[in-house]
Amino acid sequence: MTDEQQAVCEEVLAGPRSRLPAPLRAWLFRPELARRGQSLGAYARYGTCLAPHLSELAILVTARFWGSEYEWHAHKTEALKAGVPPAAIDAIEADAVPDLEDQQSRCVHDLVRELYASRTLSEESYRRGEAILGRDGMIDLVAIAGYYSFVAMTLNVFDIGVPEGAERPFGRGKARAEAL
Structure with a gap:
């Protein structure tokens, strides 16, 4: 170096x-x-001002959207530690809508998915997010989604996959020989 x-x-x-x-x-x-x-x-x-389970939930939705195996591998464990229910993690991994009991978790999940699907939020979703998470929470949620998208793109483009021997959650196949 x-x-x-x-x-x-x-x-x-x-x-x-x-x-x-x-x-x-x-x-x-x-x-x-x-x-x-x-x-x-x-x-x-x-x-950020978001509770760890909300941040980790947003990161998992991001990892799933981008199919970023390393990001998923690293943050699945962190999400479990932070209190994200295992069934919710399994649903997100399967690209399904999880059954989230608390209002803030449902809001974070829905907002991040909508942001990736439409590249913005509807007025209704924005108002819901602001009412549930507050203005600062909304800003931090967008920052988390943006930063972890940057991370996911880096990991995907440079083929930085899961550690050797770890399960590949999204089945992307064999890593490139020239990976970093």
Whole structure:
């Protein structure tokens, strides 16, 4: 690694993460992108006003939308720890609508799916989201969806799949030989 790449790695490990996030394998080729991306990621993961189970739910919906196996693999465990019901996780993995008991979880799920399906939110959905999550919650939800879309695209394009021996949730087939 160059001195600049090493400095980014040290910055990441000095923050709330205990390890280097997988997209850094690609981003480190562009150290300034890695620095800025990991900083936004630290906010999206640890700094928003949304409860951890809501953030993880949004991340799983994002991973499923993009078919990002590593993102799914990493955040399925985190979602379980945060209290997302296993049956809801299974439904999202199957690309089905989960049976979510609390209003905030249903709202997060529905808003993120609508955002990906239509690339915006209807006025009705926006008002519902603002009423349930608040303005700050809506801003943070869009930030989570945007950041984890960036992560998913990075992981998919550079074929950063699940760790060796782990189950491939979306059956994308064999990884490319030239993967990072």
